[in-house]
Amino acid sequence: MSTILTHIAIADGKIKRSSLEVLSHCKQLADQSGHSVEAVVVDANASSFVEGIQKYGASKVYVVEDPIFKNHMNTPLLKALVKVMESANPSVFAFASTEGTKDILGALAANQNAAVLPDVSSFELMDGGVKAKRPVMAAKIISNTEAKGDTVLVSIRSGSYDLAENETSAEVANVDFSMDDSELKATLKEIISASGDTIDLNEAESIVAAGRGVKDEEGQKLISELAEVLNAGIGASRALTEAGVYDPSLQIGQTGKVVSPQLYIAVGISGAIQHVAGMANSKVIVAINKDPDAPIFEIADYGIVGDLYKVLPPFIEEIKKIKN
Amino acid sequence: MKFYVCIKMVPDVNAPLQIKDGKLIQDADRQILNAYDASAVEEALVLKEKHGGEVEVVSIGTSKASETIRKALAMGADKATHIVTEGNGDYDSGSYARILARFFEDKEYDVLSLGKQSQDTDAGLTGSMVAEMLNLPYATNAVGLEAEEGKLIVKRQGDTGQEMIELPTPCAVTCSNDMNEPRIPNLKGIMASKRKPMEQVELSSLGLNEDDLTASTTVLGYEEKPEREAGKKFEGEAGEIAREVAQLLDTEANVI
Numbered sequence: 001m002s003t004i005l006t007h008i009a010i011a012d013g014k015i016k017r018s019s020l021e022v023l024s025h026c027k028q029l030a031d032q033s034g035h036s037v038e039a040v041v042v043d044a045n046a047s048s049f050v051e052g053i054q055k056y057g058a059s060k061v062y063v064v065e066d067p068i069f070k071n072h073m074n075t076p077l078l079k080a081l082v083k084v085m086e087s088a089n090p091s092v093f094a095f096a097s098t099e100g101t102k103d104i105l106g107a108l109a110a111n112q113n114a115a116v117l118p119d120v121s122s123f124e125l126m127d128g129g130v131k132a133k134r135p136v137m138a139a140k141i142i143s144n145t146e147a148k149g150d151t152v153l154v155s156i157r158s159g160s161y162d163l164a165e166n167e168t169s170a171e172v173a174n175v176d177f178s179m180d181d182s183e184l185k186a187t188l189k190e191i192i193s194a195s196g197d198t199i200d201l202n203e204a205e206s207i208v209a210a211g212r213g214v215k216d217e218e219g220q221k222l223i224s225e226l227a228e229v230l231n232a233g234i235g236a237s238r239a240l241t242e243a244g245v246y247d248p249s250l251q252i253g254q255t256g257k258v259v260s261p262q263l264y265i266a267v268g269i270s271g272a273i274q275h276v277a278g279m280a281n282s283k284v285i286v287a288i289n290k291d292p293d294a295p296i297f298e299i300a301d302y303g304i305v306g307d308l309y310k311v312l313p314p315f316i317e318e319i320k321k322i323k324n
Numbered sequence: 325m326k327f328y329v330c331i332k333m334v335p336d337v338n339a340p341l342q343i344k345d346g347k348l349i350q351d352a353d354r355q356i357l358n359a360y361d362a363s364a365v366e367e368a369l370v371l372k373e374k375h376g377g378e379v380e381v382v383s384i385g386t387s388k389a390s391e392t393i394r395k396a397l398a399m400g401a402d403k404a405t406h407i408v409t410e411g412n413g414d415y416d417s418g419s420y421a422r423i424l425a426r427f428f429e430d431k432e433y434d435v436l437s438l439g440k441q442s443q444d445t446d447a448g449l450t451g452s453m454v455a456e457m458l459n460l461p462y463a464t465n466a467v468g469l470e471a472e473e474g475k476l477i478v479k480r481q482g483d484t485g486q487e488m489i490e491l492p493t494p495c496a497v498t499c500s501n502d503m504n505e506p507r508i509p510n511l512k513g514i515m516a517s518k519r520k521p522m523e524q525v526e527l528s529s530l531g532l533n534e535d536d537l538t539a540s541t542t543v544l545g546y547e548e549k550p551e552r553e554a555g556k557k558f559e560g561e562a563g564e565i566a567r568e569v570a571q572l573l574d575t576e577a578n579v580i
Contacts, residue, residue: 011483011484012484071487072482072483072487073489074452074462074463074464075461078456098483099465099481099482099483100482100483102448102464102465103452103463103464103465104452105448105449105452106417106421106448106449106450106451106452106453106456107452107453107455107456107462108456109418109449109453110418110421110452110453110456110457111456114540115418115540115541116417116418116449116540116541117541118446118447118448118449119446119447119448131544134445135446135549136444136445136446136546137335137337137341137348137444138337138338138443138446139446139549140337140341140549141341141343141348141546141547141548141549142546142547142548142549143445143543143545143546144346144543144544144545144546144547145541145542145543145544146541146542146544147540147541147542148540148541148542149540185460185461185491185492186461186462186463186489186490186491186492186495187489187490188487188488188489188490189477189488189489189490190487190488191482191485191486191487191488192479192485192486192487192488193484193485200483200484202483206579206580230580238502241502242502248467248481248486248502249481249482249483249484249485249486251502254443254446255500255501255502262579263573263577263579263580273337273338280549280552283579284573284577284579285552285555286569286573292557292559297554297557298552298554299552299554300554300555300557301555301556301577302555302556302558302569302572302573302577303554303555303556303557303558304558304565304566304569305557305558305559305565306559306562306565306566307562310562310563311562311565311566312566314562314563314566314567315566315567315569315570318566318567318570318571319570319573319580322570322571322574322580323580
């Protein structure tokens with residue numbers, strides 16, 4: 001019997017849903033193959049998340065708690081994960097694919113001499129390794145890839161698996177951790193956060209995304225109103241984040257975030273492949289665009305051909321009515 | 325500051341492609357400079373123009389990759405090293421990282437810069453692998469760079485905000501294409517690039533053989549993505565179609 005270890009990411013004082021999706025899938029794989037599934041949480045308040053992790057079936061939770069983990073920094077996170085890997089000795093170590101994960105995955109693989117499959121949309125165990133599907137070529141096609149080795153690291157795109165609760169009474173292993181300043185190779189000077197209480201796009205059930213067609217403040221106001229009635233996160237195409245209209249952390253696409261909400265409303269977005277790469281796995285896609293030939297309509301479940309300035313006000317009104 | 329920028333020739337993801345018997349076939353076999361690497365070159369050039377220094381590009385690839393290297397030289401890089409491989413179909417990120425780590429092991433530099441990922445595979449591993457192998461402080465997904473005496477200040481796009489990170493040099497950084505708009509080489513640059521030094525290095529002269537570079541991951545084949553069908557398209561009076569779709573999202577799609 002071997003161990004599947006899963007990393008539990010924390011954001012804004014909460015467990016990231018995408019991490020629990022990964023844990024849910026790993027629990028299922030472990031049950032099928034007779035392996036055990038364990039979890040590791042690294043945070044300034046790591047122990048407060050143990051209960052939440054137990055709900056999803058980990059038989060053991062490694063807790064690495066230290067004030068240094070208040071903000072993401074790669075050196076301490078790497079050190080913590082190396083330490084946990086050395087005691088858990090996992091055959092597979094699975095992560096939700098976040099910017100935090102992307103920052104350390106290659107380094108961790110190099111440190112542990114492990115094989116690594118980043119940003120997969122699904123994976124399964126095989127003899128001596130892991131088999132996975134990876135979207136490639138701007139997510140236009142799928143590459144079937146296998147990794148062989150005693151240890152395989154894998155990171156999974158958010159929304160790839162459903163949550164499955166599976167209450168267990170996990171053993172808790174507190175991991176000693178300390179790091180002095182001389183070990184810290186870099187210094188985090190400042191964090192420039194996205195404005196206020198924006199909804200994390202990787203976690204959002206619904207997303208309203210603005211593109212080049214959203215030309216002015218009036219358009220942005222309509223986007224905000226629609227997002228508000230739907231309790232949706234706001235995203236943007238690269239054109240608008242580059243122009244400084246929206247915060248760069250809201251960019252959706254090959255370069256920005258890859259999202260898969262239940263509802264994705266693309267407003268004034270033409271649908272360039274780089275954008276589609278970041279949202280094509282959304283469950284229901286609505287596109288609003290005045291160009292009837294815009295490529296976004298090829299993947300939209302509901303395509304509204306029209307001027308967003310004329311379409312959005314009645315659309316928002318109607319959704320308000322439905323909600324009430 | 326001495327910059328080394330690692331660049332890669334990659335297939336153009338915008339070119340039409342087909343899958344035949346699990347193999348990927350690109351109609352025109354268009355190969356270009358990876359967009360993220362182009363941003364890394366651009367940013368190094370900007371910092372060199374500001375603070376002085378030197379920008380050298382390094383690329384691993386077949387003889388064809390020299391075209392991509394010339395492009396970086398035409399943008400303004402001072403010189404280049406081409407680590408020549410026979411083929412590159414079977415290498416994975418780990419193989420590339422081992423070659424780069426070996427190459428840089430005895431080099432002197434302030435900043436080792438790379439694109440954050442290759443636009444064909446989107447793996448994004450090589451940068452942090454090389455940093456770990458060389459025991460360098462590093463930052464990934466940089467959207468801005470500033471140089472100070474003995475330091476590189478990186479603005480990094482994190483999950484929810486931007487992080488300002490100070491790295492002591494020598495250090496490694498991986499660059500996003502959100503950092504800048506890479507310059508298009510002008511005629512003068514193109515002419516000058518032909519006279520710039522491009523050193524060719526064989527893997528064997530780095531003391532590496534194919535066994536050292538065996539990939540731990542293998543692409544078994546490619547398949548089409550499950551096709552997403554175009555749904556219903558609504559045209560007509562804006563208010564009418566807006567209300568109709570809103571109703572359908574409630575009653576048919578069940579998402580509001």
